[in-house]
Amino acid sequence: MNILYDERVDGVLPKVDRGELLKQLRTALPDLEILHTTEQLKPYECDGLSAYRVVPMLVLLPEHLEQVQTILKLCHALQVPVVARGAGTGLSGGALPLEQGILLVMARFNRIIEINPEGRFARVQPGVRNLAISQAAAPYQLYYAPDPSSQIACSIGGNVAENAGGVHCLKYGLTVHNLLKVEILTADGEHLTLGSDALDAPGFDLLALFTGSEGMLGIVTEVTVKLLPKPQAARVLLASFDSVELAGRAVADIIAAGIIPGGLEMMDNLSLRAAEDFIHAGYPTDAAAMLLCELDGVEADVHEDCERVEQVLKRAGATRVRLARDEAERVRFWAGRKNAFPAVGRISPDYYCMDGTIPRRELPAVLRGIDELSTQFGLRVANVFHAGDGNMHPLILFDANQPGELERAEALGARILELCVAVGGSITGEHGVGREKINQMCAQFSSDEITLFHAVKAAFDPAGLLNPGKNIPTLHRCAEFGSMHIHQGKLPFPELERF
């Protein structure tokens, strides 16, 4: 089923008079930069999910909060759909525009308002890049913990909207765990403060509800994040394995030993070779799989933990365990991992990144399942992922210029996600549902659960003007998708027994 907005199943969108809207915007906001010609609009037709493109009706590039508020009020009055966009690195099409809606680009709000070392927080505008926060806090020996691999580019507003994670989230948590407060504007332009400068706030936890809500409940206009003191020491161990299953089991063994590593990542042979060719990180190209395990904290503890983890890894069947000799080698080991996606991009014309999560104990079985599906669909799959959290990122390699390959890649991806759901996991760990996984939502949730999600949306945006069609499918769409639905006990993966 196609994922582009389809009024037949996704709901009829209001008809917008583009000329009238443009005129009213120009009158109300003479200083606002508005893009409206085809060549101006083209660069905004997609986000990080570039297989899907839609040219927006207009692109608005506000620089002042009053402008955002006026835009929202005007769009509310005229019933114009609004799609928010940060840096556009999202991988699920969350910022995919609508032909009949405006694209509200928040990237120009890129000011760091305050770094407060005593209070250990940073107050920033939503367009500030994730990495820029840690850079600004560095003089105080503080940093912002969530570190998505896209951190040089993605915006903190986008991180809040996706509840972004990163390689250090196993120990330090996701975006939701590292926020104090967000300022938002609702669909009708009303200002709300969610959370507070203290560790909690009175009333319902709307900050938690808002985090990961994909631009459906409001527009983020300011974010206050927690800052942590930089760990005194960080060491990384690189362990080679003869099989992905053994590596998967070693992950559980480390946790069972009572150790929570700062990061615990896995790469299979295909991805580690791609990364090695690209970055020359010093990876063991003959290994079937490798684990990167980072231990950080106070010097003496890190030393002790390294020894314990090394023993665990050897007992789990690692053929070789290497401790990064120095900081330069540690950085190189991580550079290989953080550049794994582009590295895979060099060995295949296109790749499609999945984002399912599973209980850690299912890692070996699911990796085997993916391998079987890969053979069945005749497409290579590279695995590079946050093993410690059970967050898989299978990269499906394909060539969009070969007729039918994109469709085959998508079908394979859908099967992988359903496999994750079947073992008790989720269709998305950190990249979000957006438009990409809109159909798989019907596999993970019952129609009553989806109805409740719509009720939450209705409390904030009854007219449904913010990011229509994203995140939560209509029941109509699920009915069409119904044949795929997993019903209690009747899983579409009878072959699972074999794993």
Added chain:
Amino acid sequence: MAPDHDHTAHLLEQVNQALNERGALRIQGGNSKAALGRQVTGEILDTRPHRGIVSYDPTELVLTARAGTPLDEVEAALATHGQMLPFEPPHFGPSATIGGAIACGLSGPRRPWAGSARDYVLGTRVITGHGKLLRFGGEVMKNVAGYDVSRLLAGSFGCLGLLTEVSLKVLPKPRECASLKLQMDVDQALTQLMAWGQQPMPITAACHDGGFLYLRLEGGKGSVQSACDRLGGEALCSSYWAQLREHQLPFFHSATPLWRLSVPNHCPALNIAGKQLIDWGGAQRWLLSSAADDQVRGIVAAAGGHATLYGETDTPFHPLPAALLHYHQRLKQQLDPQRIFNPGRMYAEV
């Protein structure tokens, strides 16, 4: 000990009956936290028959239990595997249930360093105000499919739905733990805590009672030992932290109204008539005071925080700005349109 039992069908029936009769329900776990929240009138819905740990796999760091399971039982199960609920929930009595702990969202002394009750919620099963049994989140560490309804329900005092099951992330207990006490005044203590907060110190609890600063250090042997050497002071019995968490310290034995002040962690000493105990390294302050509500709330709000009043009162929780209250009402209206769950427990209008 009562046997494990899946009482879901009965709970569903009770909720649907309330819906049919247009009645209200007072959700009750162990009834241990009666001192917090507004008075609710309604039929008692007792969660305790619905109890038992549904699954616990130490290597997954996840435990799932029915809402009526005693908190003691959950903690005992974790302890046999050297694990814990990192947010150290207060029990306020042996009857406390895991559902009640999450519904209140209260967290103990480790909260600023380890995170809050809601931070550890991975998934829930909920009976909604439409009489449906639904599941949100799950047993995986990361899950961003749909809205985070589970974390919304944490701390909602049962006003948005009945929790029947919760899945929580758990953690290994630290290998080494030491507690100590240092003599210093409030201003000195707050200045010190602010400085230590910016350094990688293994502090996991910090409290000041006017004369002494009490610290807990946790981690590996090396870090705890070197921090002890550096800080000096007097050794302290680790039971201090349970007494603080459970409001059993002599400070709490008082007839004067008890307030909980939640403030930014670098907030200086607050000048309010009465006695104060500083917890959470500065971010939570317990106040015994007969000062007028408005006065306490005004001072705390000016410092960037909010104040909760324990005991019998019509306004236990800090009043919300009008716009925010409006969205609370809209959420309640959407999720519990007949207002059957704990109507008015948090705010009269919700």
